[in-house]
Every structure is written in structure tokens, then in C-alpha cells.
Amino acid sequence: MKSNKNMFILTEAVLAVLVIITAAAMFLGRSTHGRGRVAVIVRNSDESRWAAFKYGLRMAAQDKEIELFVVSMGEDLTAEEEEKAIEREIANGADAVIVQPAPGKDTGKMLKKMRKKIPVLLVEYPASGEETAEDIPTVQPDNYALGQALAKELLKDYNEKVEGKTMGIISEYGASAASLERKRGVTSVLKDMGVKAVWEVSDLSGEDGNTVLERKSKVDFVIALDDYSLVMSGKAAAAKNLHGALVYGIGNSMEAIYCLDTDYARCLVVPDDFDMGYQSLAETAESFGFIFKKPKNRIVSFTVMRKQDLFSKENQEILFTMSQ
Amino acid sequence: MKKLNLTKKYLKYITDIKPRGMQSTIMMVFSSISVAVLLILGIMMYLRVSASSREEMIRSTEKLMEQAGENMEDYLVSMRQISDAVYYNVIKENDFSDKDNDIQQGMKRVYEANKSNIRSIAIYNDYGSLMGAEPVILQKEDPNVTRQAWYEQARAEMENMHFSTPHIQNLFDDAFRYYWVISLSRGVELTDGGVPQTGVLLVDMDYSSISRMMNQINAKNSGQYYYLCDGNGEIIYHTRQMQINNGIYSEDSKKAAVCKDGVYDEFFQGERRKIIVNTISYTGWKLVGVIPYSVFTHDMFDIRYFIVLLILLMAMMLGVVNRVVSVRISSPILKLNNSVLEYEAGKKPDIYIGGSMEIRHLGDSIQRSYERIDMLMHKIVLEQTERRKSELDALQSQINPHFLYNALDSITWMIEGEKNDEAVFMISQLAKLFRISLSKGRTVITIGEEIQHAQSYMNIQKIRYKNRFSFVVDVDQAVYSCCTVKLILQPILENAINYGVGSMDEDEGGEVKVTGKEQDGEIILSVADNGLGMSEEEASYLLTDGNRIHKQGSGVGLVNVNNRIQLFFGKEYGLQVDSEPDEGTVISIRFPSIVYTEENRKRLEEGRLLGGDTPVDKEGRDEKQ
Numbered sequence: 040m041k042s043n044k045n046m047f048i049l050t051e052a053v054l055a056v057l058v059i060i061t062a063a064a065m066f067l068g069r070s071t072h073g074r075g076r077v078a079v080i081v082r083n084s085d086e087s088r089w090a091a092f093k094y095g096l097r098m099a100a101q102d103k104e105i106e107l108f109v110v111s112m113g114e115d116l117t118a119e120e121e122e123k124a125i126e127r128e129i130a131n132g133a134d135a136v137i138v139q140p141a142p143g144k145d146t147g148k149m150l151k152k153m154r155k156k157i158p159v160l161l162v163e164y165p166a167s168g169e170e171t172a173e174d175i176p177t178v179q180p181d182n183y184a185l186g187q188a189l190a191k192e193l194l195k196d197y198n199e200k201v202e203g204k205t206m207g208i209i210s211e212y213g214a215s216a217a218s219l220e221r222k223r224g225v226t227s228v229l230k231d232m233g234v235k236a237v238w239e240v241s242d243l244s245g246e247d248g249n250t251v252l253e254r255k256s257k258v259d260f261v262i263a264l265d266d267y268s269l270v271m272s273g274k275a276a277a278a279k280n281l282h283g284a285l286v287y288g289i290g291n292s293m294e295a296i297y298c299l300d301t302d303y304a305r306c307l308v309v310p311d312d313f314d315m316g317y318q319s320l321a322e323t324a325e326s327f328g329f330i331f332k333k334p335k336n337r338i339v340s341f342t343v344m345r346k347q348d349l350f351s352k353e354n355q356e357i358l359f360t361m362s363q
Numbered sequence: 364m365k366k367l368n369l370t371k372k373y374l375k376y377i378t379d380i381k382p383r384g385m386q387s388t389i390m391m392v393f394s395s396i397s398v399a400v401l402l403i404l405g406i407m408m409y410l411r412v413s414a415s416s417r418e419e420m421i422r423s424t425e426k427l428m429e430q431a432g433e434n435m436e437d438y439l440v441s442m443r444q445i446s447d448a449v450y451y452n453v454i455k456e457n458d459f460s461d462k463d464n465d466i467q468q469g470m471k472r473v474y475e476a477n478k479s480n481i482r483s484i485a486i487y488n489d490y491g492s493l494m495g496a497e498p499v500i501l502q503k504e505d506p507n508v509t510r511q512a513w514y515e516q517a518r519a520e521m522e523n524m525h526f527s528t529p530h531i532q533n534l535f536d537d538a539f540r541y542y543w544v545i546s547l548s549r550g551v552e553l554t555d556g557g558v559p560q561t562g563v564l565l566v567d568m569d570y571s572s573i574s575r576m577m578n579q580i581n582a583k584n585s586g587q588y589y590y591l592c593d594g595n596g597e598i599i600y601h602t603r604q605m606q607i608n609n610g611i612y613s614e615d616s617k618k619a620a621v622c623k624d625g626v627y628d629e630f631f632q633g634e635r636r637k638i639i640v641n642t643i644s645y646t647g648w649k650l651v652g653v654i655p656y657s658v659f660t661h662d663m664f665d666i667r668y669f670i671v672l673l674i675l676l677m678a679m680m681l682g683v684v685n686r687v688v689s690v691r692i693s694s695p696i697l698k699l700n701n702s703v704l705e706y707e708a709g710k711k712p713d714i715y716i717g718g719s720m721e722i723r724h725l726g727d728s729i730q731r732s733y734e735r736i737d738m739l740m741h742k743i744v745l746e747q748t749e750r751r752k753s754e755l756d757a758l759q760s761q762i763n764p765h766f767l768y769n770a771l772d773s774i775t776w777m778i779e780g781e782k783n784d785e786a787v788f789m790i791s792q793l794a795k796l797f798r799i800s801l802s803k804g805r806t807v808i809t810i811g812e813e814i815q816h817a818q819s820y821m822n823i824q825k826i827r828y829k830n831r832f833s834f835v836v837d838v839d840q841a842v843y844s845c846c847t848v849k850l851i852l853q854p855i856l857e858n859a860i861n862y863g864v865g866s867m868d869e870d871e872g873g874e875v876k877v878t879g880k881e882q883d884g885e886i887i888l889s890v891a892d893n894g895l896g897m898s899e900e901e902a903s904y905l906l907t908d909g910n911r912i913h914k915q916g917s918g919v920g921l922v923n924v925n926n927r928i929q930l931f932f933g934k935e936y937g938l939q940v941d942s943e944p945d946e947g948t949v950i951s952i953r954f955p956s957i958v959y960t961e962e963n964r965k966r967l968e969e970g971r972l973l974g975g976d977t978p979v980d981k982e983g984r985d986e987k988q
Binding site: 043046047050051054055057058061062064065094095098101102293294296297300301311313314317350355356358359360362 | 384386387390503530531533536538539540541543602603604605606608609611612665668669671672675676678679682683686
């Protein structure tokens, strides 16, 4: 009799617990919105060169149900500013940050410190400096291969007969890991071909590229290692300030495409920034909720564009991402 | 074989189930039925709700797509109307060489009226040369118009209008700006300098108008989505267009493109989904709605939890109801059972009479049965006591005639031999003997009286046997005041004389000795003689067969004495015979040491021992032993 009563009380208690668990699960299920918030910090984030990257981020955020916030940053981004921006985003509730490392040797150390607080993923290139934490995952194009591809296209145009030709190399931030790698890629292909690098512009920040290039001596071709320098070179060519030099460059904006379309640039190597954006957010999202799953390094592809195939079906897909 | 063993194993579990209490059985049955009914109801409710929710979702999707399709058709019709207006009102009415300005004005009017939806209007001749365009923008140096798809299509089928897939407008130089357009092209007849010729009219529709429409219906990010493709399955709009281009995602647009309008089930990349196809008139475009089955499940999330919650609450409620019902049903039966159990345990409770009519009747019947059983038991006890008493009386009545015969015979002999003093002594001894024998009707007397009785008896016998043997009494004074059943020594003494010392000569020194002592709470009275003795076999018959050794004695034998001892004191007490041929015989009487009081005497005579046990109980216990 007593055991019956105990069994009855036990059964009712178990059912009551199940009711509470079910009700809690129902309300918790309703209140779940997405899986996290990711902040993205890149230099000149409002520039058109980030259009494809941001489109990739948006698409990944939609697929992975992540709340995305792209921080509006200025042109001159330093390690301290970047640190402040990350701190601010952490305070605003970011669960992870995607960062384009600021130029400078302190960036690696700073990012390593930040990574102890929040998952950090780098884009475009790894952080520089001796303190660079090699284990900070990076989604980037193969910058060395980009440089090599550009130089090979140049050689192709000249049937590799470039003996005695001169070139100028231009980059917005020559000290950045991306520029250094791209330059290394270019020179590795051209070093035994007799091409002479006459001048090099490695810092266009805060300067009028047109004027800078106008002051430079005449060369046969200008190698632009990033989008900004490519557009500057194209504009200089349009203004006939480039002394007839042919522009070969790496770029990923509609301005760069326009330069190619209007023959102010001869060849354009376009890194797949859509993929960089998509993969970076997808990698970050995958690590949410999984302690042992860390984002991995990813290499995104690139495309070589020429004017004659600029509007091919494949290239239009890339242009689509840039125009979003 | 394994299956068979498994079945046997499960069957064993079932057969091993032991009977449970009535309340738990009722509770278990009610609960099992309740749980089964709840589960069936829950599952049916879930299936019904999910089916209707699914149907509703498909219906609303179809409705939405129908609406979106109509909007898109309206939009495309308006585009065709723009094309018609430019063609019939502007191109056909004017000559390009004469009234170039009129054509431009006409195109401008149309463009201005629709510029929110269109990017440009342009007319090209047979050679791909621009004849006119609005808005007026610088044409690219070499747009290679004749090799562009829209131009080729228009030239191939002059009579139709052609809608292209989205592409970048590659015609005009708008300084760093590129536009995504859908081209509506048609072959036209134009007049230039009075010479009729063919050309192509191009209306570039702003892709953002289409994508805006599609974005509106895709606004709800719940896994369900809509895309647009042309008749060849080329995607015009998709929420994951770039993911598809990059191979991250894929879409079965080719299959949808060949489907007629309707709802289809498909299994695509490991996922079941519903496909709803709606054809956009004239263009052959397909507006496709995709509802993965996971969306149905996701939408059922709350319903599922709600149903589980409902089942759990109902289970709780039914548990309480079942408990109340089972208690109400089983409580009277349990009370009845408890009172019966108490009765069986030896208590004398009132049998529970309550609950429903049937249970009351049952209780009443049991009560009456027990009362009857009690009555019968009492009757049996009385009958048993009477029987024992009558047996005892019979035994005693067996003694008296024998002894009387022997004594009177001796007295007769004495009187005949004129031995008057001896006869007087004999008669006085006989009187004592009978006084004790009568004992006012008591059957339990003191050991002292019994010894006195034995002494009288032996005095009589000694006279009869002419003192050929001696009689010695050696009994502890302490036992004189204890209880004994009367006349137990006399038959033993009689046997001692008859089979022991009776036949001995005077000079042989025959002796009968009575000893008595208390040992371990028991009284042991012994009658020893130094007569002929007997073999072990003969000795064993003494207590088992009362009719066997009655050649010379009274015929009563030791068996009667033994029975009487056991009737009064229990089976564990009685006589013990030790005998050796030519050595003599010792017969020991063993019974419990009970001080003689009036109360103890009555208890023993009533058949109850001093411990409070009834004679019936005593016999029962003995039987078990």
C-alpha cells in the first residue's frame, strides 16, 4: 500500500519534471535567434573593393544564421585603432571578429592578445611582426601566386621577350604581408628575364597617386600590387601621366574592372573576395559552440581577366559579386 | 534459434510476473490504457496538425507565388508595352535620317515615363551600329553588339520578343559604373533615308526591379525560398546565386524548368523537399518555390512541444484520477483483506463490512463463516475434552474392579483363615486406598497422597503375598506437595508384584522400591523391583501393546498409566521401562513438577497446562513435533 503511494508520488514527480523541461525547451527554442554575432574590421570598409567580400559575408551570415556587423573604419588603420575597435565590438556583444590586420609590427602581438578574449580570424593576409601568432587562422588568397600569375601574364603578352624592359612597382601599403608576398611572386618570375625595376612606390596612403606617378620616370609597365594602386595607375594612365606605361595589376573593384574595360589596365588578376568573405564567416560560424573546433587557414582562388573575356559568363559572375 | 531463445526469454519474463496487489494492478491497467490512449491521441493529433499545417503552407506558398507571378507578368507586360510603344509609336512612324530628333524625343518620353524600371532603350541596325539610345550616354568604343546574345536572338527570330538572362550591360561607358540588366530585344523594321531595313530594338530592364520583387517574397528567412529561372534552367534570380556559382550550393533548376505548373516532391542532395512551379507567361520563365521538409518540421516545433506538454499534463491528471478511482475500488477490498489477515494471524477483529453492495455482502458472509467456524471449533474442543474425560473415567473404571477383586479375595482368605487382625488391617488399608481413589471426584492429587495410596496398596498386597517381598518408599519430601494424576503407581506396583517379586520365595529377598525426586523441573517417580526382569524385547512391548502381557495382572497394564500421564501432561512425558532378565525392572514415571494448588488442579483437570495453553493447542504442537 505504502509502496504504491510512493510509486504514485514518484511517477507524478517525474511527470512534473518532464512538464517543466518541455515548457523550458519550448520557451528557450522560441527565444533562440541565430547562433552568434560576428564583427568585421577592415580598412576602408566602405570602399567598393570590399563589395564582393562583404557580399560573401552577407551570404554566409544568411546561410549560417549569424548576425553580422561590418565596422566602418577609416583609411589609416593602426594596430591601436584596430585594438580599440575589437575591444568596442567585444563590449557590443560580438562573439568573434574577422580582422584585416593593420600594417605594423605590433599588430601580431595585439591580435594574439585579443585572441585570448575572443575568436579572431584574419583576412587577406596574416598579421606581420615578430610576435605574429602563426596559429591565428587566416582566409586569404595565395598572394605569392597572385604576383606570379600577374608576371606570367606580362611575359605572355611579350612572348617572354622582356629583356631590357623597365617596370615600376606600386602598392598602397608596401609593408603589408600581402604586398610583400605579391612583390616576391612578381620578382620570382621576372628576375631572370632581364626586366629592371626602375622605381617602386610602397606607400600611397595620404598621397595623390596621380601626382606621385606623374613624377616617376618612364617605364614600360607598371605593376600595381593592390586594388587601390591599380585604380590610381589606371586613372594616371587615363590622364596620360603614366608616360605610356602598360598597367598590370591586382584588383577587385568595379573601378579596377573599368580600368581593364577602358584599356587603362592591360591585365587584371582578381582574387575571389566573395569566397574570402564567405569562407571567413563560415569558418567562424562553424567554431561556435564547439570548443575543440577551431577555424582553419583557407586559401581562396583568383581569376585572370583580360578585356576580351571581361564579360564572359564566368567573369560576369565575379563582376556580379563586385557590383552588390 | 537465437530468435526462439529470445522469445522464450521474454515469455519467461511474462510468466515470472508475480501477482500484485489489487490497487497496483488496477492502477497499472488504468495507467497503461491511459498512456496508450494518450500516445495514440497525441500522435494522431500531431499527424493531423502537421498535415494540415503542411497543406496550409503549400497553399499559402502557391498563393504567394501566384501573386508574385502576376506581379512579374504585369512588369514584363509593361516592358513589352514599352518595347511596343517605342517600336510602333516612334520607330515605325519616323525616318531616322529625317526626323532623328523626333525619334530621340519619342524614346526620351517613353524612358522618362518608365525609368524606374528600365536602364536604357537602344536601337541598332543590321550592322550593330547604334541608331539611337536613351538616355544618351557615350557608347563604348567597340561593344561588339552583333556578338551579344540579345542581338543574336533578336536577329534569329525577328517576329518574337526575347528576354535574356541577367547580365552586365556592355554597351555604354558610364565611368566606373556597370549595370545588371535583363535585355528585352526584338527585331524591328526601321526606315533610314527612306530605305527600309531591319534592326534590333533593345530595352534593358533594370535587374534590380526583378530582384526587388524576388527579395520581397524571399524576405522571410525560414528555409523556404523562391527562385526564378528561364525555360532552359538558367538561373535569373536565386537567393544563393553566388553560392551556386561557387559550388557551395546547388539547385536543380534544370529539372524545374521542364516541369509544368504544379506541386512536386523531390529528393535533392539528401533532402526531401516540395517544389512548386509557376510559369511566367510569354517569357517561359519559371518561378519556383522550394520548401524543404525540414521547414515543415521547424514550423511544427512549437506544436510538437505543445502536444508533448499536453500529453504530459494529461498523464499527470489521469494519474491522479486513476489513483483516486483505484483507491475507491480497492480500499474496501483491502480493508476486508486486512481484517481477514488479522483473523488468520490469530486476532479476533471485526470483519470489515463496507464499500459497495457486493463487498458488503462478501464481508458479511466471511464474518458469518468465521463466527460459525469459531462456534464449531469451540464445540470440537468441548467434545474433545469430554472424550478425554470419558477415556480417563473409563481407564479409572478399569482399575477399580480388578483391584477390588484382588483385595476382597485376600480379605476373604484372611477371614477364612481367622486372621481377623490382619483382615482388619487389610480392610483399613483398603479403606484408605478407596478414600484416595475417590478423592472427592478429583483426578489430580498430591504426590504424597499417591504415595500413601501406593503404601496402602502394597500393604494389602504384602498380606496377600505373605510378605514374600519387602516394600520400600524413598521419595524426597519436596515432591510430596506436587501434582500428579492419581493411581499411577498402583498399576506399576501391581506389575512389579505379578511379574517381579510375586513369584519369589521369602528367602529370596524380593523387594519393590518406590523412589521420587525432582530433576530439572520434572518429577521422576520410579518403581524398581529385583524380580525376574525381562528381555529388552518384552520391555518394549510394555508401553505399546496393552493387551499383550496380561497373563497374571489386572489387565490394565502400564499402557493405561502412560496414556493418562500423556493425556494430562503431554506426549513428551510418560513411562520409561528399564529391565534386565534375572536382575529386575525399573519403571520411571516422568511428568512436570507442578505445585499442587486448587487452581493448578483445576487447570490440569480441565485439560489446560499451567502455561495457559489449551489441551487442543498442546496436542497440535505435539503433532508437529
